[in-house]
């Protein structure tokens with residue numbers, strides 16, 4: 713698979729004040745430079761290595777393969793720049809009855825499913841953020857509902873650190889539209905950033921899944937970025953970018969979802 717990167721530069725960002733950090737989070741099912749953290753899905757180890765190479769020396773990633781907790785199966789990796797962020801802590805949970813058991817398949821899911829959870833410290837300011845990157849099952853509705861409940865618990869756990877509340881984000885291909893119970897479970901405890909960013913600052917597309925077809929009639933909105941505690945964050949924009957440009961080649965069957973915001977330097 714060949715990757716194109718122009719979309720990563722597709723948004724210009726307003727200047728940060730000295731007290732804030734310009735943040736960008738992205739989730740992108742790739743089928744396979746602000747202070748950005750990018751969460752991908754459906755990346756097998758060779759693709760993760762391609763991304764790592766393609767993004768250059770400045771970027772690295774955290775995450776493991778879902779089949780064995782090492783290199784086998786799809787990753788939900790989070791890419792970040794180690795010059796900007798210190799990875800302080802990370803773990804992988806399997807979306808199953810046994811979240812710590814590598815390779816476990818939950819409920820009625822077709823496949824093992826994971827969430828990569830990582831806490832980062834912004835090196836120059838000390839501000840912290842947690843990013844959770846996931847990919848829900850495409851078949852099992854019970855699995856998706858229970859995965860949502862599990863992720864609510866995980867986000868609660870990771871939101872307190874040294875008796876402070878730090879912002880927890882969840883990005884991913886959830887394989888559910890907003891009318892699904894699994895989405896609503898997440899939305900009852902967290903906020904879809906799409907609903908937090910004022911609509912005048914939305915741009916691009918609405919639908920995030922296009923398949924590899926130009927016909928948009930069956931496009932759906934299944935990739936989302938949630939935030940647990942939006943207090944203190946200033947929202948700049950919410951965008952669903954393109955996955956196909958003038959050359960007509962689909963980069964993926966999903967579109968990237970990108971949210972830009974400012975975070976206080978001190979929390």
Ligand SMILES: *[C@@H]1O[C@H](CO)[C@@H](O)[C@H](O)[C@H]1NC(C)=O
Nearest residue numbers: 774798799800801802803804
């Ligand atoms: C990330 O997780 C892996 C696997 O548990 C562990 O070996 C590594 O030390 C962790 N890194 C950090 C910085 O927490």
